[in-house]
Amino acid sequence: MTNLFGAYILTTAKFLSIFGSVLYSIFAFVVVRQVTLMCKNVYDKFNSILITFSYIHFFTALLLIPLTLIFL
Amino acid sequence: MPRTKDLDTVAPDDLISASPRKPNKPKRSHPQGGKPKKQTSKSADQQYRQKVYKLIGHTKHPLSSFLARPKVFDFDDRDGEEEIILVLRRHWFTNLNWILVFTLMLIFPSFLDFVPLLESFPPRYNLLFVIFWYLISFAVAFENFLSWYFNVFIVTEERVVDIDFNNLLNKEISDAKISMIQDVTYTVTGVSQTIFNYGDVFIQTAAEIPVIEISQIPNPNTVAKILQQMRLEEEQEALEGRIK
Numbered sequence: 001m002t003n004l005f006g007a008y009i010l011t012t013a014k015f016l017s018i019f020g021s022v023l024y025s026i027f028a029f030v031v032v033r034q035v036t037l038m039c040k041n042v043y044d045k046f047n048s049i050l051i052t053f054s055y056i057h058f059f060t061a062l063l064l065i066p067l068t069l070i071f072l
Numbered sequence: 073m074p075r076t077k078d079l080d081t082v083a084p085d086d087l088i089s090a091s092p093r094k095p096n097k098p099k100r101s102h103p104q105g106g107k108p109k110k111q112t113s114k115s116a117d118q119q120y121r122q123k124v125y126k127l128i129g130h131t132k133h134p135l136s137s138f139l140a141r142p143k144v145f146d147f148d149d150r151d152g153e154e155e156i157i158l159v160l161r162r163h164w165f166t167n168l169n170w171i172l173v174f175t176l177m178l179i180f181p182s183f184l185d186f187v188p189l190l191e192s193f194p195p196r197y198n199l200l201f202v203i204f205w206y207l208i209s210f211a212v213a214f215e216n217f218l219s220w221y222f223n224v225f226i227v228t229e230e231r232v233v234d235i236d237f238n239n240l241l242n243k244e245i246s247d248a249k250i251s252m253i254q255d256v257t258y259t260v261t262g263v264s265q266t267i268f269n270y271g272d273v274f275i276q277t278a279a280e281i282p283v284i285e286i287s288q289i290p291n292p293n294t295v296a297k298i299l300q301q302m303r304l305e306e307e308q309e310a311l312e313g314r315i316k
Contacts, residue, residue, distance in 0.1 A: 013193075030241070034218075041147060042146075057207070057210060057214065071196040071197075072200065
């Protein structure tokens with residue numbers, strides 16, 4: 001493994017993963033905001049479920065940041 | 073041939089029967105003057121509305137693409153007493169593409185063992201990659217579902233409203249009064265549209281937005297008929313001076 005990638009490549013992969021997970025968390029937050037706005041515009045039976053899903057998605061994305069820091 | 077003498081009610085070239093005209097029965101006076109006329113006009117309105125209700129039928133599933141007179145549904149700038157007659161979303165068949173993509177994305181991590189390059193990474197890298205991959209897969213499916221769920225076309229008793237969220241950051245709402253609708257056309261093209269009975273409806277209006285296009289909605293012919301009935305109802309109301 002070390003022959004093929006080396007410590008330098010693994011470190012690059014780690015930083016890229018952290019950067020990616022932070023970016024993804026921002027995206028997940030935008031999704032939460034947008035779902036909330038959509039639900040204000042159009043109200044239907046499943047709105048609360050969709051908002052819940054968007055929050056679960058956001059918190060999972062947030063959880064990915066410490067996971068990346070710990071695992072890699 | 074004798075011609076009618078009542079030029080206000082009969083066109084000049086209309087023929088009348090040669091039989092002697094029966095004397096008009098004296099009209100019954102109504103205690104509340106003018107009420108019978110109003111009842112007639114209301115019943116004409118109700119007839120149009122009943123035809124509309126008959127055309128739209130009933131919807132059993134709340135996630136249907138064709139929601140007839142929904143009880144729970146509401147939208148932002150609805151007037152308090154404005155009745156929602158129909159809510160349309162894209163036909164379910166149009167979701168098949170992203171459902172297939174989502175399914176493929178779900179099963180993709182199981183093929184990672186066959187990629188020799190990834191074997192050289194430590195297992196914890198692979199685990200994080202799989203978690204990240206499933207998050208992205210969920211986001212793809214969720215965004216597509218949101219796009220289907222919130223892009224709605226609404227027919228109320230007074231107007232048509234088209235709410236489009238083109239992507240997560242772009243919102244477009246257009247509406248037109250039913251009295252402003254000039255023409256409604258629809259197209260059903262292609263094999264899938266013909267089989268599953270869905271298509272595009274184009275509403276030409278005299279409002280600021282000349283054409284409202286509703287894409288890939290179920291039963292486009294029924295929608296066109298409903299809008300036609302609604303227009304007739306509005307014309308009736310306009311004739312009676314009851315337009316809002």
